[in-house]
Amino acid sequence: MTADVAVLGVGVHPWGKWGRGFVEYGAVAARAALADAGLEWRDIGSVVGANTVRGGYPGQVAGATFAKALGWQGARVTSVYAACASGAQAIAAARAQILAGLAEAVLVVGADAAPKGFFRPAGGERPEDPDWLRFRLLGATNPAYFGLYARRRMAVHGDTLEDFALVKVKNAASGALNPHARYRRRVTVEEVAASAVVADPLRLLDICATSDGGAALVLSSLEFAHRHGASEPVRIRAVSTVTPHYPSTVLDLPDIATDSAAAVEPPERSFRASIARAAYEEAGIGPEELSLAEVYDLSTALELQWYEDLGLCGEGEAAKLLREGATAPGGRIPVNASGGLASFGEAVPAQAIAQVCELTWQLRGEAGERQITGARVGITANQGLFGHGSSVIALR
Numbered sequence: 001m002t003a004d005v006a007v008l009g010v011g012v013h014p015w016g017k018w019g020r021g022f023v024e025y026g027a028v029a030a031r032a033a034l035a036d037a038g039l040e041w042r043d044i045g046s047v048v049g050a051n052t053v054r055g056g057y058p059g060q061v062a063g064a065t066f067a068k069a070l071g072w073q074g075a076r077v078t079s080v081y082a083a084c085a086s087g088a089q090a091i092a093a094a095r096a097q098i099l100a101g102l103a104e105a106v107l108v109v110g111a112d113a114a115p116k117g118f119f120r121p122a123g124g125e126r127p128e129d130p131d132w133l134r135f136r137l138l139g140a141t142n143p144a145y146f147g148l149y150a151r152r153r154m155a156v157h158g159d160t161l162e163d164f165a166l167v168k169v170k171n172a173a174s175g176a177l178n179p180h181a182r183y184r185r186r187v188t189v190e191e192v193a194a195s196a197v198v199a200d201p202l203r204l205l206d207i208c209a210t211s212d213g214g215a216a217l218v219l220s221s222l223e224f225a226h227r228h229g230a231s232e233p234v235r236i237r238a239v240s241t242v243t244p245h246y247p248s249t250v251l252d253l254p255d256i257a258t259d260s261a262a263a264v265e266p267p268e269r270s271f272r273a274s275i276a277r278a279a280y281e282e283a284g285i286g287p288e289e290l291s292l293a294e295v296y297d298l299s300t301a302l303e304l305q306w307y308e309d310l311g312l313c314g315e316g317e318a319a320k321l322l323r324e325g326a327t328a329p330g331g332r333i334p335v336n337a338s339g340g341l342a343s344f345g346e347a348v349p350a351q352a353i354a355q356v357c358e359l360t361w362q363l364r365g366e367a368g369e370r371q372i373t374g375a376r377v378g379i380t381a382n383q384g385l386f387g388h389g390s391s392v393i394a395l396r
Contacts, residue, residue: 004235006225007394009037009140009218010357013111015182015344017212022055024063025214027112029350033216035106038228041070044218045103047080048094050110050349052259053122055057062349064107077101084296085241085382086110087215087352088390092239093217104224110349115134118142118345119210131254131385138256142298145253146207147199150301154201157316159304161201163323165192168205168302170328171336175343177369180354182211183343191316206300211345215354227305232396234363236356238283239389244271254385272309275389276381280311285392290333291375292362294355296382297340306381307335329372330354337370356392363396 011032013025029291034041049062058065063077078097082089087110094106118141125133134140138146151158169189175181187205188285195204225233245267247259249328252271269277278303280286287310297303297309301344304318321327327335336342341351359378361367382390 001277003099004222004237005095006220006222006230006235007217007360008105008225008228008230008233008355009033009039010360011216012354012357013214014180015213015347017116018212020113020212022052022059022111022113023065023069024032024067025113025212028217029108029214029216030070030109031110031275033174036235037218037390039105039218044075044105044107046076046078046094046097046106048080048106048108050090050108050353051079051081052112052349053081054113054290056377059100062109068175071384074334082388082390083384083386084346084348085352085384085388085390086349087354088239088380088382088392089241089388091217091219091236091259091353091356091392092241094240095236098221100220104218105218106217108353109214112347112349112352113212114210114345114347117210130256133360134254134256135238139336140147140253142299142357143199143202143207146302146341147202148253148297149305150202150299151204152156153301157319159301159319161193162189163319164202164206164300165189165324165328167297167303168192168342170322171297171340171342174329175335175339176184178339178343181339182209182345183341198226202299202301208298208381209345211347213344213347213350213354214348215357217353217356234360234394234396238279238391238393240275240279240282241341242274243387244280245274258272271387271389272305273382275383275391276310276379277378279391279393280349285377285393290377290379292337292359292372292378294338294358294378295335295340296351296378297336297342300342302337304342308318310379310381329370332374337367352380352390352392355382356394359392359394367379
């Protein structure tokens with residue numbers, strides 16, 4: 001067990017395609033988080049930036065980039081990268097600094113200006129890079145990966161195209177109520193089915209877009225929070241940033257091969273399931289205590305997988321949970337009340353931070369029309385390429 005840290009402030013730059021640089025998006029989110037916390041920029045002792053590979057050198061040193069954009073004031077800086085889990089790694093770094101006594105208040109920022117279409121590998125020859133290999137050897141873009149995963153769920157668990165479409169319908173309804181979302185229109189099952197096939201069996205409305213956006217948090221020690229008038233702040237109790245266990249017996253791109261299980265027994269649980277398990281163990285709670293979850297819905301099929309990996313239901317029972325309405329607002333365990341990536345799209349270093357922003361608004365009772373009644377405990381789940389898992393548990 002570890003001590004809690006307070007979420008004093010949250011801020012988001014709306015997702016979209018704005019045609020400007022990632023620094024602007026991050027600075028807007030950072031200033032919003034500072035205002036929400038009731039702090040001045042000079043009150044911050046440390047800045048942790050989640051890197052973006054698309055921002056050139058400034059993107060590789062995001063902590064310093066955002067500190068400069070806000071105005072040099074002597075704060076320590078840290079920059080981290082973990083692909084789609086970068087935001088959670090940044091939260092983990094900030095939390096560690098607070099608990100170690102290195103800073104009382106830390107600003108966490110992530111922002112991205114994504115390309116149109118799907119993500120492509122960086123240029124150059126990199127045969128040691130599994131992401132480069134899956135593009136070069138297989139031509140497996142992200143949508144192709146999403147489609148393969150959907151096919152696996154259909155074959156193993158009997159999920160249907162309608163099940164996938166129902167995930168989009170649910171998330172679009174929540175996204176329509178979120179002023180920060182890029183897509184704010186409800187859709188029907190029929191509209192999902194009529195949208196273009198991108199990677200069979202998934203349609204255009206089954207997969208998330210690439211987006212511009214930014215998100216920020218002000219984290220602090222509980223003592224600092226109390227001194228600044230926050231008597232009962234939202235608290236982060238656990239941050240999981242685990243890696244897979246050897247051997248890996250299920251193909252999971254960008255890795256294009258599995259490991260032999262002849263000499264070593266496969267792990268007790270899958271990589272994704274181990275991400276949540278580590279968070280539950282650190283927080284000292286179980287999935288039955290959750291009020292809501294924000295998960296990494298790169299595709300509709302992947303959201304269903306997270307239901308099982310978070311322990312919200314048994315293996316193969318995700319579609320049943322969805323059909324029963326358990327994961328919709330008003331259900332037993334609402335998932336992606338923000339609208340999820342279905343409504344936002346990917347702004348890679350910002351998305352895990354934005355998930356915690358949504359938990360914070362929900363736990364404070366400040367989520368407006370999408371408010372989950374009585375929300376007390378929330379979890380996020382995310383996965384970055386190259387074995388980066390992430391999960392954050394927040395409570396009030």
